[in-house]
Amino acid sequence: MCLAIPGKIKSIEYQYDGLVRMARVNFGGIIKEASLDMVPSAQVGDYVLVHVGVAISIVDEEEAEKTFAYLREIGDLDELTESSQIDRHAV
Amino acid sequence: MKHLTEYRDPELVEQYIQELHRTATRPWTIMEVCGGQTHGLVKNGILNLLPDLVTMVHGPGCPVCVTPVNLIDKAVYLAEEKNVILCSFGDMIRVPGSTKSLLDAKAGGADVRILYSPLEAVRLARENPDREVVFFAVGFETTAPANALSVVQAQKLRLKNYSILASHVLVPPAMEAVIQDDDTNIQGFLAAGHVCAIMGTGEYGPLVERYKMPMVVTGFEPVDLLQGILMVVRQLERGDYKLENQYTRIVRPEGNPEARRIIEQVFEVVDREWRGIGNIPGSGWAVRAELADFDADRKFSVSIPKVPECSDCIAGLVLKGIKKPRECSQFGRACSPERPLGAPMVSSEGACAAYYHFSMSELVND
Numbered sequence: 001m002c003l004a005i006p007g008k009i010k011s012i013e014y015q016y017d018g019l020v021r022m023a024r025v026n027f028g029g030i031i032k033e034a035s036l037d038m039v040p041s042a043q044v045g046d047y048v049l050v051h052v053g054v055a056i057s058i059v060d061e062e063e064a065e066k067t068f069a070y071l072r073e074i075g076d077l078d079e080l081t082e083s084s085q086i087d088r089h090a091v
Numbered sequence: 092m093k094h095l096t097e098y099r100d101p102e103l104v105e106q107y108i109q110e111l112h113r114t115a116t117r118p119w120t121i122m123e124v125c126g127g128q129t130h131g132l133v134k135n136g137i138l139n140l141l142p143d144l145v146t147m148v149h150g151p152g153c154p155v156c157v158t159p160v161n162l163i164d165k166a167v168y169l170a171e172e173k174n175v176i177l178c179s180f181g182d183m184i185r186v187p188g189s190t191k192s193l194l195d196a197k198a199g200g201a202d203v204r205i206l207y208s209p210l211e212a213v214r215l216a217r218e219n220p221d222r223e224v225v226f227f228a229v230g231f232e233t234t235a236p237a238n239a240l241s242v243v244q245a246q247k248l249r250l251k252n253y254s255i256l257a258s259h260v261l262v263p264p265a266m267e268a269v270i271q272d273d274d275t276n277i278q279g280f281l282a283a284g285h286v287c288a289i290m291g292t293g294e295y296g297p298l299v300e301r302y303k304m305p306m307v308v309t310g311f312e313p314v315d316l317l318q319g320i321l322m323v324v325r326q327l328e329r330g331d332y333k334l335e336n337q338y339t340r341i342v343r344p345e346g347n348p349e350a351r352r353i354i355e356q357v358f359e360v361v362d363r364e365w366r367g368i369g370n371i372p373g374s375g376w377a378v379r380a381e382l383a384d385f386d387a388d389r390k391f392s393v394s395i396p397k398v399p400e401c402s403d404c405i406a407g408l409v410l411k412g413i414k415k416p417r418e419c420s421q422f423g424r425a426c427s428p429e430r431p432l433g434a435p436m437v438s439s440e441g442a443c444a445a446y447y448h449f450s451m452s453e454l455v456n457d
Contacts, residue, residue, distance in 0.1 A: 003127055003311075004233065004285050004288075005095070006093075006094040006095055008093075016244075016247075016248060019244075019247055019248070020244065028095070032207075035210060035237075035240060037240055037349065037353070038236055038240075038347055038349045038350045038353070039347075039349070040349060047093065047094050049285075049288065049341055051233055051234065051237065051285060052180070052207065052208045052209065052230075052234055052237045053207055053208025053209070053210050053211065053237060054208065054210070054236060054237040054240060056233070056236065056285070056288050056289060056347060056350060057288045057341045057342075057343075057347060059094050059340050059341060060339065060340050060341075061340075063339040063340040064094060064340040066339055066340075067098065067314055067315065067318055067337070067340075068097075068103065070318055071103075071106055071107070071110060074110065
C-alpha cells in the first residue's frame with residue numbers, strides 16, 4: 001500500500017486548461033504520469049518518489065549517499081571488508 | 092536504476108548483516124510498522140539473515156487489511172445498488188466483506204474498476220458525466236494526499252458526479268495502541284518511511300520520550316531495512332532511546348508541507364475502527380463536513396448493519412506483534428490469500444499474506 005518508487009522526470013506539462021501540473025516520469029524504462037502538486041519545485045531531471053500517481057518527495061541525492069557512508073561512519077568498514085571476504089558464507 | 096538498485100547491493104547487504112551480528116549481544120524485539128517493510132523483509136529473505144538475537148515482529152501497517160468489513164459492504168452496496176462506477180486500488184478489490192468482495196460484485200455485473208491512482212477516477216468522472224464515480228479511498232498518511240488531491244481536482248473541475256468512500260488510518264495512534272497493549276514486548280520501532288515523507292517526524296519524538304523506546308524512520312529497500320535495524324540495535328545496546336532518520340534521502344523533519352496542507356483542507360481527524368483490532372481513538376481521517384458532496388458516505392446516506400468478524404482468526408494478535416502468522420491454527424489451512432479469514436491475510440502487504448507468499452517453509456526468524 002505504501003509502495004512508492006523513485007523515477008526521473010522526463011518532461012512536465014499542464015493539463016485541464018492549465019489547472020494541473022503533470023510530469024512524465026521514467027521508472028527504469030517505464031514511463032508513467034505523475035502529479036507534481038505535492039512537489040511544486042520539481043524540475044525536469046529531478047528524481048521524485050511517486051506513490052499512486054502523485055510525486056510525494058524529491059530524492060535528495062546528497063542524502064542518498066549517506067546510506068553508503070554509514071558503515072564507514074561506524075569506523076570499521078576496512079576491517080569489516082576484510083572479514084567479509086573470509087566469512088562470506090558464514091551468515 | 093539509480094536510487095533503487097544501489098540499495099539492493101548484495102555486498103552492502105552482507106556488510107550490514109555482519110555488522111548486525113557483531114553489534115547484537117542480547118535479545119531484542121523490534122517492530123516494523125509498515126506492511127511494505129514486512130513485505131521487503133520477507134521477500135528479500137532478510138529475516139533469515141538476521142542474528143538469532145534480533146527478532147522482528149510485524150505491525151498493523153497494511154491499510155487495506157485493516158479496512159473494516161462494514162466499509163467494504165458499503166462499497167459493494169454502492170456498486171450493486173446505486174449503479175455507480177466503483178473504483179479502487181487493486182488490492183482493495185479482493186478483500187472480502189461480510190458476504191462478498193468487490194471482485195465478486197464485479198463478477199456479478201457491477202461496474203468495479205481497478206485504478207492505479209485516484210486521479211484516474213477524477214478523469215473517469217469527467218468522461219462519464221451521466222454516471223456517479225466513487226473512489227474507495229484507503230490508505231495511511233502516505234496515500235491521503237493523493238486521495239485528497241482527487242477531491243480538490245474534482246472541485247476545481249466543478250464535477251458533481253465524483254466522491255470518495257474514505258477509509259484512512261493513521262500510524263502514530265496505532266503504534267501507541269500497540270505499545271500500550273500489556274501483551275506486547277517491543278523494544279524498538281522501524282517507523283514507516285513513506286508515512287514520514289508526508290507527515291515528517293514531529294509526531295514520533297513524544298512517543299520516543301513517553302515510552303523510552305528507540306524509533307528509526309526507515310526506507311524499504313534491503314539496505315535501508317538493514318541499516319534501520321542496525322540503528323535501532325545500536326541504540327538498544329547503548330541503552331539509548333532517540334528518534335533517528337535512516338531515510339534522509341526522502342524524509343525531511345517537516346515532511347511535505349504541500350501534502351499536509353491539502354490533507355488538512357480535505358480531511359479531519361476522527362476515531363476509526365481497525366479490522367482485527369477495534370476502535371482506536373483519533374486514528375483516522377474522514378472527509379470534512381463542508382465537502383459532503385464529495386463524501387460518498389454522506390452523499391448516498393449508506394447505512395449497512397455491522398457484522399462481527401470471524402472468531403477463528405487471531406488477526407488482532409498478529410497486527411499487534413503478539414503472535415506470528417504461523418502460530419495461528421488456521422494459517423495456510425482454512426485461511427489463505429484466496430480465502431482470507433481475517434485482516435493480515437487479505438492484502439499482499441499483510442503479515443500473514445507476506446509469510447504465505449514468500450519462503451513459507453524457510454523462515455527461521457519466526
